[in-house]
Amino acid sequence: MWSIGELAEHAGVTVKTVRFYSDRGLLPEAARSTGGHRRYGPRALDRLRLIRSLRTLDLPVPEVSRILDHEDPLEGALEDAIARQLSDLGTQLAALRWREAALRLLRDCGPEERADRLRLVGAVSTPPDTTALARFWRCALPARLPARLVTAILEQAVPQPPADPTPAQVLAFARLHALASDPRLTGDRCRPESRRPDGTYRPDVLYDGLGEAYALASADLRARRSPYEGDALDCFVAAHAASRGLRDTPAFRRELSGVLALTADPLVGRYWQLTAELTAPPSGPPEPTMGAAHDWLRTALDAQTAPGAH
Structure with missing residues (x-):
């Protein structure tokens, strides 16, 4: 069993990051020490790395939680999340292109x-x-x-x-x-x-x-x-x-x-x-x-x- 600090060190993140995901139910603890401190098993490291990868894609925490709740997170749930993210990104890019053209219109008149x-x-x-x-x-x-x-x-x-x-x-x-x-x-x-x-x-x-x-x-x-x-x-x-x-x-x-x-x-x-x-x-x-x-x-x-x- 690892302490929260040890898990953070193995994952290359801060203790605050581990605590954040734990408090939101994304990273369940395996046990508690006699003093009431959180303890994590080896699987927590893989789960934490998966969480970080999903967050790198700018997926919101609730979306990450839905993916992790599935039996196989890398199958259908992730595909749906990626499709939604691509749709949102397309809308954002269209907005940026429109804004750029509007600014050029105002600049050049x-x-x-x-x-x-x-x-x-x-x-x-x-x-x-x-x-x-x-x-x-x-x-x-x-x-x-x-x-x-x-x-x-x-x-x-x-x-x-x-x-x-x-x-x-x-x-x-x-x-x-x-x-x-x-x-x-x-x-x-x-x-x-x-x-x-x-x-x-x-x-x-x-x-x-x-x-x-x-x-x-x-x-x-x-x-x-x-x-x-x-x-x-x-x-x-x-x-x-x-x-x-x-x-x-x-x-x-x-x-x-x-x-x-x-x-x-x-x-x-x-x-x-x-x-x-x-x-x-x-x-x-x-x-x-x-x-x-x-x-x-x-x-x-x-x-x-x-x-x-x-």
Whole structure:
């Protein structure tokens, strides 16, 4: 049997360290001396070394205790703890990268811009959170829209902040966050339906059709084709018509063109512009957003329905 001092000497730690782990139940004593002093057996040395190794990984004491309670500490319990630690570390690293890019953004701008940029960046959590963006779209979308469509739209409309952002991307996200939180950008301003919902309006038909139309238009955008009459435009118009129980006719297309022109909102356009800036790859053209596809289709419709167009 070893005394607490002897165990500490064999392990190369202080008596205070041994006492700390003993008091928390991580290092049980084998016996007590006649004077009431703690005594430890040889197994305590191996256990103490394991505790120190786990603590070197920055595992908290409660986590170390859970691992040691298992029959084989180096199996499943340790694997779970490592997975949690890696997840936490990833979050911390993302926060540090974001903070570094934000500091570079503030360092490299002119004095006249610094106060505004500091206000924008200061309103965003670190690492950044997309809750405000998702909340905006959930309020904007029709209440009767099926959950599958809401999920699909949110996946495309709510951009995820890059793990290793540039200062420009930090600024784009901060501006996007501020825009989505702006009370002027209410839900009514971003709904793509051509009329206020009435008894015949079917939002699921509209959004299903718009998803297909946007996908077709995105292929043209990637190929850098100018807006033209074709399958994407036909699908776009058909979605609007079917959602209102109407037929796709030249008269309907002219009406739709006028309604979409009246309901176009620069704030919503700004949202999609910032989304494109945030998600732009380091090289090559950016991936088309739903907003870019919508504008491409609107331009094609306006050209088709313009006076004198054939």
